[in-house]
Amino acid sequence: MPYDVLFILNQFFAEMTEALRATGGHYAQFTGDGLMALYGLEDRNARRAIESAIRGAGEMLAQIDKLNSHLKSELPFDLRIGLGIHIGEAIVGEMGPPRHEQISAIGDSINTAARLESKCKEHGVPLVISADVVIRGKLQIPEGTPIHRESLRGKEREVSYYALAALPDIISRQPKHQPAVKPA
Numbered sequence: 001m002p003y004d005v006l007f008i009l010n011q012f013f014a015e016m017t018e019a020l021r022a023t024g025g026h027y028a029q030f031t032g033d034g035l036m037a038l039y040g041l042e043d044r045n046a047r048r049a050i051e052s053a054i055r056g057a058g059e060m061l062a063q064i065d066k067l068n069s070h071l072k073s074e075l076p077f078d079l080r081i082g083l084g085i086h087i088g089e090a091i092v093g094e095m096g097p098p099r100h101e102q103i104s105a106i107g108d109s110i111n112t113a114a115r116l117e118s119k120c121k122e123h124g125v126p127l128v129i130s131a132d133v134v135i136r137g138k139l140q141i142p143e144g145t146p147i148h149r150e151s152l153r154g155k156e157r158e159v160s161y162y163a164l165a166a167l168p169d170i171i172s173r174q175p176k177h178q179p180a181v182k183p184a
Helices: 002-022 046-071 108-123 131-136
Strands: 026-031 034-038 083-085 091-095 102-106 127-130 148-151 158-164
Touching: 002 026, 002 034, 002 046, 026 102, 034 102, 034 108, 046 083, 046 131, 083 108, 108 127, 108 158, 127 131, 131 158
Parallel strands: 083 127
Antiparallel strands: 026 034, 091 102, 127 158, 148 158
């Protein structure tokens, strides 16, 4: 029933918005049953933005599990999400029709993130992350995870990415040279 679909979508968006709020993300827009989140709007440090985005992805996955538990008696199947994460410059500002503008973003990096998200279903995973994110965020991908390289729709250059069943580890920020400590 249409009312049921709206009810479920509104619960979904409420849970995802909460996940973004808790991790410093910005809910930029929704399209049908999807949404775009932006990280790094307040803090231009790329590594911190990536760490927040990874935490946000984890929180979104946890919220969808929570929502599935809540809707178990209502739905004959579990809701699933796919997340595409990429980093890059974008045009960010208020966009939309008069009196309904909202902060959103456009640009090549936004299109790349959307194309990566579409790869989740193809690979059967909840998370597809560009190699740029892994490198710049100093993320640790499980050993043996293949890197995929392909031209995504609308892209001239190949994009390298990882299709992941679980979140990558964030390598700690330990200083390279730690002072020696002598036992007393």
